[in-house]
């Protein structure tokens with residue numbers, strides 16, 4: 045789960061990481077009221093959406109004149125921001141952060157995430173703060189510093205010194221070397237205690253009066269640990285999530301929306317991935333990843349079916365079930381129920397194997413639905429692609 049910048053900053057503050065004084069507001073009146081309470085040479089008005097790149101897209105405005113805050117708030121609220129992280133559809137701004145400005149002497153980059161190779165937490169830091177870190181990684185990778193933290197011993201002073209001296213902080217501002225190392229320790233504690241999977245502070249700034257402040261904050265949390273953190277759960281913003289993914293999570297389905305046109309209903313994550321692969325191999329693209337789970341019931345299957353049919357891009361459905369704990373006739377009942385309820389006008393290809401497969405196939409064949417039953421995975425994939433039209437060019441055609 046992702047959270048907003050203002051929420052990340054609230055949590056940072058709880059862990060002793062300095063952030064600017066600020067408040068989240070939802071309307072112009074509140075923006076004006078809060079600005080009146082700030083005593084600062086510069087006021088900052090920031091769009092709150094779950095995406096970076098807001099600065100470049102016009103979602104971060106600064107003014108020295110307090111009277112201009114309501115006007116800036118009005119300009120940004122309700123606007124749809126398109127950044128390199130939102131996709132072309134953009135994100136509508138419903139909340140703002142009104143903050144005191146910082147007098148920036150130097151912008152740094154700092155993040156903490158899980159290193160895929162070692163499985164250890166890793167700090168990534170750079171003196172090239174404020175920029176898109178992807179650009180730095182592509183053009184000057186030597187400016188990215190990495191420091192792995194052994195989770196068995198936790199963050200140590202030498203980890204902090206490696207980063208501080210690696211960044212050349214003593215030359216930038218000697219007074220912030222120790223505060224920087226202390227901040228890394230706080231950030232590590234936050235990361236571990238709250239089960240974050242990624243924390244990014246870009247920029248982490250050194251101010252003219254030699255303070256170290258997190259000017260931006262992006263945090264992702266491990267969904268599997270949310271039950272332990274009511275405070276983090278309360279930060280969930282459904283406006284920032286894909287509506288079909290919300291409906292899926294309410295039904296305990298593992299669903300990820302994709303861009304293709306073949307809806308997939310599969311039990312088991314491994315089989316779901318194999319299904320996506322085989323659709324691609326047959327020349328098309330999956331519209332989603334959907335794992336109805338090992339303990340799928342008639343109801344969860346029906347819910348999955350409704351979700352697939354709500355996606356307007358879906359031109360056909362591929363049901364691929366290996367009956368183990370899930371019995372195939374249950375799946376068939378789910379499909380038939382959902383079909384009666386929502387009405388299916390698009391082709392459906394079913395491959396059922398395993399427990400009670402015969403019974404499941406028979407139920408579907410006698411249901412009067414427009415369902416084709418395939419003998420195996422490859423035949424099923426070819427059938428659904430033939431019924432929905434090829435989307436992908438073969439390698440030799442593309443070349």
Ligand code: GDP
Nearest residue numbers: 088096097098099100104145146174246247260
């Ligand atoms: P992002 O573009 O979505 O990553 O949003 P950020 O919070 O990083 O803001 C973008 C940029 O706005 C920062 O890199 C800063 O250069 C600038 N900015 C944000 N807050 C302040 C501030 O208080 N003072 C100054 N001078 N610049 C700021």
Ligand code: MN
Nearest residue numbers: 096246247260
């Ligand atoms: Mn930023």
